[in-house]
Amino acid sequence: MLQSLIDTIDAAHDLKRHRELLTALWQQEVWFDTPHQRAAAEIAREVLEKAGLSRVRLARYPCDGKSRFQDWTMPMAWDCPAARLTYADTGEVIADREKTPASVVFWSGPLGEPDAPATGEVVDVDALDDLSPQAVTGKFALTGQYALKTKQRLAAAGARPLAIISDYLGDGRGYTDETVKWCNGWSEGAGGWYFHADDAVMTGFDISPAAGRQLRQRLAENPHLKLAGFCDSRLYEGSSQCVTAVLEGTDPAREVWLYGHACEQGAHDNTSGVSILIETLRTLKELTVAGRLPRPRHSIRIITTQECVGMVAFATLNDDLRRRALVGMNIDGAGDPALPDFPFILHYGPMSNPTIAWAIAAIIAEAVKDRAGDAWHWRAARFINNADDMIAEPHCNVPGLWLGKGGDCMGYHSSADTPEVCSDDSLRYNTVLAAAWAYAMACLDDSSARQLLAPAKAWIDQTIVKAGQDDPALLSRWVAGRMLRDLRRWGISEGVYEPTAADYCPADAEPLPDLPTTGPRYVRTTWGTCNFSQAPPERRKGLSCWSGTINAGLYWNDGRRPLAAVERLAAAETGAKSGVKLREVFEVALEAGLMVQDNSENYQGG
Secondary structure, three states: OHHHHHHHHHHHOOHHHHHHHHHHHHHHHOOOOHHHHHHHHHHHHHHHHHOOOEEEEEEEEEEEOOOEEOOEEOOEEEEEEEEEEEEOOOOOEEEEOOOOHHHEOOOOOOEOEOOEOEEEEEEEHHHOOOOOHHHHOOOEEEEOOOHHHHHHHHHHHOOOOOEEEEOOOOOOEOOOOOOOEOOOEOOOOHHHOEOOOOOOOOOEEEOOHHHHHHHHHHHHHOOOOEEEEEEEEEEEOEEEEEEEEEEOOOOOOOEEEEEEEEOOOEOOOEHHHHHHHHHHHHHHHHHHHOOOOOOOOOEEEEEEEEOOHHHHHHHHHOHHHHHHEEEEEEEEOOOOOOEOOEOEEEEEEOOOOOOHHHHHHHHHHHHHHHHHHHHOOEEEEEOOOOOHHHHHOOOOOOOEEEEEOOOOOEOOOEOOOOHHHOOHHHHHHHHHHHHHHHHHHHOOOHHHHHHHHHHHHHHHHHHHOOOOOOHHHHHHHHHHHHHHHHHHHHOOOHHHHHHHHOOOOOOOOOOOOOOOOOOOEEEEOOOOOOOOOOOOHHHHOOOOOOOHHHHHHHHHOOOOOOHHHHHHHHHHHHOOOOOOOOHHHHHHHHHOOOEEEEOOOOOOOO
């Protein structure tokens, strides 16, 4: 069944068309400002409409720096058609957005004019013992740190430079001496990501290590060295958009979601993911129109987002669609060569919301690997979802997984992430995997579930289940049982899966035995990850939306379990042998309005 599906999709995939689409999208996204992001979205919409997909639209949401969805504040809109930094005496160019778009920090504020640039001396702020306003204000602030980190230090000190200049690059695959780091956060708020209405307006330039060495050498030779720069930018209250489209199923009451973020400057991260979403849906549409595949039982929807903020906005503003979603796959970073040491990863999780989709994705991935040979490699890894795939957590309840790579890809978050980074094999086989998985999940019925049960059990036994009687092992057996019982959401007959599921745990089993039933209970008022941005800075210090421990606790906290039970479950999922302490985190969430407390102690289990 699956092999035939994979063969059919692979034969239909048009690699030339796919790469042309990726390049067209990247040529807009590489500028990473609001007008170009809108232009990329319009390209996606036009392609999807031309392919005959249903319900194609731009789902807009505010980018005003203050609107909030769940615990995420929307960023400001930003235009930046041009910016340049030069030596004032010679006019030699140090950074030019026209040549290297990433040479300007995302959300840089305006500076000077093209025909009247701001001029000032350079100061190495890393060498200053005193970051006083007098030492920095009115000068170009040179740093070897990530530009955002220096901006936060300067803003806290009340210093206002003409601009920050960073030659930070860090370690990464595919970097050269001419590579420019991309800085995609400009906020003093929680986590530093994005830019909000209450953040300090400041200009930032990123330059290559080679340009940085030259600048530092000239500064050493001339301590009063002057630069000239301008940034033609605008920060304003605007809007952004998700692009969404549907391949209609025969029963459109439920949907399978494929999603991934747009709105970043890289081809691998993540124009590749967006192009795979589009190619997946239009290839499946072409196959169904041609009669080579029957229409799926359930609909398949794609959604392109702005990472995290776009997804929480879409799922919040379209709550009816969220409730229709059976399962989802996040495709983020899918173009890099799939080498043995750097394979693509199917990240599955969280353990608080298991799904049969993990096993089916792995079965399909292995079949794709058999077809690809050494051209494509993959592995599975447990993961506590924290980006667009935060919708997999139980409170939002679109369980699923992430296909892609993180920071170990070629050219990560830099000017080196171009279409040349993206491998034909990766585009091909990741599209085949995504399309086959989405179609299989959308068509799941008693017959296909029976065929998939044995290989799914084999994968569960090899990957999910742990030996022993400690909490991680006990939890793994509950997860295994829940994965198989997840088939009931597709209306699969209980007799298909229950005998196998019962081998792992009873149907009414708690995730762990003897969980505490008394103590304070915290009830969430939002879903997804938390930035704690509404808490005072001193209270949210050290709390991160990327923390696996915090997110495990948030996701297990169903509003019925007391704190002690949530802590034990989070420790079992994360493998924290010394336990997990979440009271302080939950108290900060309480102060920020992200939770309310219920001390009625009427927990009934379940």
